[in-house]
């Protein structure tokens with residue numbers, strides 16, 4: 001356990017040292033590339049801002065992701081159980097997903113001017129529901145018929161079969177997709193925060209640092225984003241090991 | 253008229269993209285209460301289709317399938333099934349897997365009685381001590397044993413086995429044959445066993461039905477003189493050798509009939 005924490009920490013320290021070395025060796029000024037030691041003052045100076053902006057980014061990402069889970073699972077169920085719906089919806093979803101979200105962000109920002117929270121959550125949702133829908137539909141449609149038959153031959157209802165077999169069997173795929181989706185939602189939130197005028201959140205902080213040419217602050221925001229991204233990801237990993245831990249192969 | 257499973261002149265076809273595919277055409281089968289019937293036939297002739305009809309998962313196009321003299325129109329909780337693939341649920345322990353049917357089927361047993369019953373079945377098949385393991389921690393033969401326990405835990409009238417030992421090695425298979433005899437001696441089910449193994453059919457069953465090639469009808473019925481549990485030496489008696497020769501000949505005829513039907517081959 002301590003080793004599980006120790007090894008990544010060492011890796012992180014090595015990473016910071018190499019970064020520092022790189023900046024020092026090249027003698028880069030901090031407007032070209034800030035070094036880790038430049039970041040400390042930025043964090044110290046703006047820590048209250050980091051907390052409040054970080055919270056903005058966090059809650060909007062999580063709400064967008066929860067929406068994506070609800071809609072993605074519903075869509076996945078519809079496509080997983082009905083061949084016709086799969087044929088009908090799949091191309092639509094693929095097309096929707098293929099549109100670069102960077103082009104959708106300004107459209108949404110204009111469409112709902114002023115509704116900054118709403119816009120941000122919407123983009124986080126739009127960018128992240130697709131992998132969830134696909135994984136759930138594939139999980140359900142590839143269920144071997146024998147699994148259904150053992151319960152169906154006893155007179156179990158479709159709902160019972162879904163609850164006792166299809167749902168748990170799909171959980172590993174679902175969490176695999178959720179790990180992708182959480183990162184995507186996070187990216188979506190920040191895209192909107194950066195683009196929106198008078199935005200809030202870490203993305204907006206980044207944007208204002210850029211406007212004020214505060215380069216150490218820009219890099220400090222990047223580190224804060226990375227940190228938040230790691231936290232979100234590992235929350236999903238923890239949920240996965242609680243609800244789908246059985247799917248993990250024990251190390252041999 | 254004391255047949256528990258009675259199948260009369262059943263016809264069935266699947267709808268496929270190239271038109272209806274007749275699979276069963278004039279199948280008759282009758283299994284007495286407490287009997288054990290093995291069904292053999294060429295690959296793809298419709299044996300699994302037969303099991304799905306008996307389980308009530310499908311209704312035949314024509315003819316009747318009855319249990320206890322009543323036509324089967326839907327699945328019923330008095331049936332237990334096991335397949336070549338043990339289909340155990342990986343997120344459940346072996347014990348929880350075995351208990352699964354009791355979560356569906358109405359039962360008078362209390363929770364502790366259910367556990368007791370599941371554990372005694374597991375012990376009977378040699379899985380005592382493995383009840384808290386996950387399916388992935390067991391060998392193929394052990395998983396198949398657990399799957400048999402699950403098929404029997406709710407005390408079904410009818411046990412349907414679709415090539416349950418097909419994927420096992422010869423020694424494990426012979427172990428499971430013995431276990432089937434022990435289960436038969438203790439549990440009051442009527443059995444239908446689909447198999448590709450003629451030795452298995454005469455070792456386990458008291459009646460062997462040979463199906464013709466697709467579309468399948470009953471081609472030949474062999475009664476195996478039965479007197480309770482058997483041991484493997486039984487397979488090497490002159491009577492058994494004779495029965496095996498007869499069955500092999502009938503399978504040969506079934507397969508030739510198949511290839512001699514050009515219309516059927518053109519369709520498949």
Ligand SMILES: Nc1ncnc2c1ncn2[C@@H]1O[C@H](COP(=O)(O)OP(=O)(O)OP(=O)(O)O)[C@@H](O)[C@H]1O
Nearest residue numbers: 266267268273275294295296297298299300301302
């Ligand atoms: N749902 C289905 N739709 C269309 N055709 C099917 C379906 N299920 C089975 N078939 C076809 O019906 C035929 C009989 O299938 P079935 O599974 O009953 O054969 P089987 O005797 O059990 O074969 P095997 O010995 O390989 O297990 C096969 O040709 C198969 O391709």
Ligand SMILES: [Mg+2]
Nearest residue numbers: 299300301414
């Ligand atoms: Mg089959």
